[in-house]
Amino acid sequence: MQKLRILVVDDSPTMRLLLSMALRRQRTFELVEATDGMDALKKLSADSFDLALVDINMPIMDGFTLIELVRKNRDFQGLPIVVVTTEGASADRDRAIQLGADDYVTKPVQPNQVLRVVNALLKVN
Numbered sequence: 172m173q174k175l176r177i178l179v180v181d182d183s184p185t186m187r188l189l190l191s192m193a194l195r196r197q198r199t200f201e202l203v204e205a206t207d208g209m210d211a212l213k214k215l216s217a218d219s220f221d222l223a224l225v226d227i228n229m230p231i232m233d234g235f236t237l238i239e240l241v242r243k244n245r246d247f248q249g250l251p252i253v254v255v256t257t258e259g260a261s262a263d264r265d266r267a268i269q270l271g272a273d274d275y276v277t278k279p280v281q282p283n284q285v286l287r288v289v290n291a292l293l294k295v296n
């Protein structure tokens with residue numbers, strides 16, 4: 172079976188670990204991690220991905236800028252983006268959706284929520 176490739180973009184190693192652990196419960200996912208928006212753009216350009224999970228607050232390039240650049244780039248146009256926001260940060264969430272994110276999950280990360288949102292966008296299950 173073809174694995175679905177997911178890019179996990181977060182500057183926090185702990186958050187990357189938690190998101191990856193949640194997604195690894197589904198064996199059809201292959202995960203790649205990026206530490207900030209710039210790192211994510213490099214990885215998206217070098218390889219093909221089926222979905223990206225994107226944190227907002229990151230050094231070098233934040234999630235808003237990343238989402239904006241991805242949506243402006245024809246090469247990445249169909250890429251589903253799930254933004255990872257802090258619970259209650261509805262302004263961040265709204266701005267990310269306005270910039271082109273498809274959906275969101277909230278921290279603290281709940282594995283079931285992450286899988287539900289990702290699977291809905293990938294039309295898995």
Ligand SMILES: [Mg+2]
Pocket residue numbers: 181182183226227228229
């Ligand atoms: Mg962060």
